[in-house]
Amino acid sequence: MKKIIALVLVAMMTATAFAGCASKPAESSSAPAGSSEASTGSSSDAASSAAATTVEEGKLIMVTEAGFAPYEYYDGQNVVGVDVDIAKEIAAAMGKELVVKDIAFDSIIPEINAGKADFGVAGMSITPERLETVDFTIEYATSKQVVVVKKDNTAIKTPEDIKGKKVAVQLGTVADIVVSEDYPDCTLIQQKKYLAAAEDVKSGKADCIVMDALPAEELVKENPELVILEQELFTDKYGMAVKKGNAALLEQINAVLQKLMDEGKIAEFTLNHTSK
The missing domain is CATH 3.40.190.10 (Periplasmic binding protein-like II)
Known part of the structure; x- marks a missing residue:
């Protein structure tokens, strides 16, 4: 009986030792917070x-x-x-x-x-x-910033022709900023919506709109009286x-x-x- 008990105790100690060894790799696989290993990665x-x-x-x-x-x-x-x-x-x-x-x-x-x-x-x-x-x-x-005019407009044929003209922009946009700073002789018409700017051009209140190329393409689809000049004013x-x-x-x-x-x-x- 003493021999059997001794064998059981040895087996239990061996199993505990293996369990302890098995747990060590798991602990070392995670680097502590703030270490160089923890901070690496994409x-x-x-x-x-x-x-x-x-x-x-x-x-x-x-x-x-x-x-x-x-x-x-x-x-x-x-x-x-x-x-x-x-x-x-x-x-x-x-x-x-x-x-x-x-x-x-x-x-x-x-x-x-x-x-x-x-x-x-x-x-x-x-x-x-x-x-x-x-x-x-x-x-x-x-995106390109372009100039939109009425089809029958003969005064604005290139972007540089907007100098001294009545230019409609959307309030707060880059077009608003650039026209204000780079074309101080223009009369700036600031609108909340591009649809209002389009109406300004169609009615003659504004000579042109300066705006992003892709929205300009959508705008002229809905307003066939308008056209986009081929050359952009600047890139955005x-x-x-x-x-x-x-x-x-x-x-x-x-x-x-x-x-x-x-x-x-x-x-x-x-x-x-x-x-x-």
């Missing part, structure tokens, strides 16, 4: 694991100005477009519900800074002035705006934007909304 991994701050739990609130087809526009009661398609991908990657709010363009940044929205998307140019108040994502779209690049300091959200959006660009999805979204 930026997309960091973005996916970071806890992004959003203004409402479970939701990702996007503010836009839905008069900028094909980027954002109304289809019935719903806001759709290239930017909305991208935003849906971002929300899905974060496991959140996308909420789209249509507001005035010049209210987008104040809305973000007031904590009423998570990010702004509306063909927004990355400018030094805006970078002082919000953080921007990587550039995800490049777009980003998405988030509140300053919200680095986790910025990283997550950037990761999705880069993935979509690498896969050609943004070009696909653009084609889908311009071929209708």
Whole structure:
């Protein structure tokens, strides 16, 4: 009996020793927080694991100005477009519900800074002035800024001909900024909506509109009296705006934007909304 008990004790001690050995690799496989091993990895991994701050739990609130087809526009009661398609991908990657709010363009940044929205998307140019108040994502779209005139306009044949003319722009856009700064002799007509600017040109209140090329193409489809000059005024690049300091959200959006660009999805979204 003593021999049997001794054998049982030896077996138990051996099993415990093996269990202890087996647990050591599991402990060493995770580097302690702050170590060089823990800090390595891709930026997309960091973005996916970071806890992004959003203004409402479970939701990702996007503010836009839905008069900028094909980027954002109304289809019935719903806001759709290239930017909305991208935003849906971002929300899905974060496991959140996308909420789209249509507001005035010049209210987008104040809305973000007031904590009423998570990010702004509306063909927004990355400018030094805006970078002082919000953080921007990587550039995800490049666009030409063009001049729209009436077909029978003989005074404006090239973009440089806008000098000294009555120029309609959307309030707060890069066109508003550039025309104000680079063409001080122009009479600037600032409108909240491009449809109002189109009416200004058709009625003779304005000589032309300066705006993004893709929305301009959509505008002239609906207003056959108007035409786009062949030569662009300048080239523009777009980003998405988030509140300053919200680095986790910025990283997550950037990761999705880069993935979509690498896969050609943004070009696909653009084609889908311009071929209708």
